[in-house]
Amino acid sequence: xxxxxxxxxxxxxxxxxxxEVAIAEGGQVRDLVHSIQVExxxxxxxxxxxxxxxxxxxxxxxxxxxxxxxxxxxLLPPFAGGSCxxxxxxxG
Numbered sequence: 001x002x003x004x005x006x007x008x009x010x011x012x013x014x015x016x017x018x019x020e021v022a023i024a025e026g027g028q029v030r031d032l033v034h035s036i037q038v039e040x041x042x043x044x045x046x047x048x049x050x051x052x053x054x055x056x057x058x059x060x061x062x063x064x065x066x067x068x069x070x071x072x073x074x075l076l077p078p079f080a081g082g083s084c085x086x087x088x089x090x091x092g
Contacts, residue, residue: 001023005017005075030064
């Protein structure tokens with residue numbers, strides 16, 4: 001299964017590419033996490049500590065979410081940013 005990476009996660013993988021992870025049809029997110037922990041321990045550690053969210057088909061997934069071959073999977077690191085409201089007040 002293809003796993004999309006964003007932000008700092010791309011820098012943790014040699015070549016900065018998305019991951020290809022072998023998971024059997026009907027496997028769960030927990031199986032995906034285990035495979036990533038074995039292949040990429042630094043990323044696996046962040047997943048284990050819940051510092052990175054897992055998205056399946058653009059929805060936050062849980063450990064028992066069942067995966068299908070056609071699913072769109074992404075690892076989402078913490079995002080930082082400001083508020084558009086505060087920016088608008090400064091410009092207003």
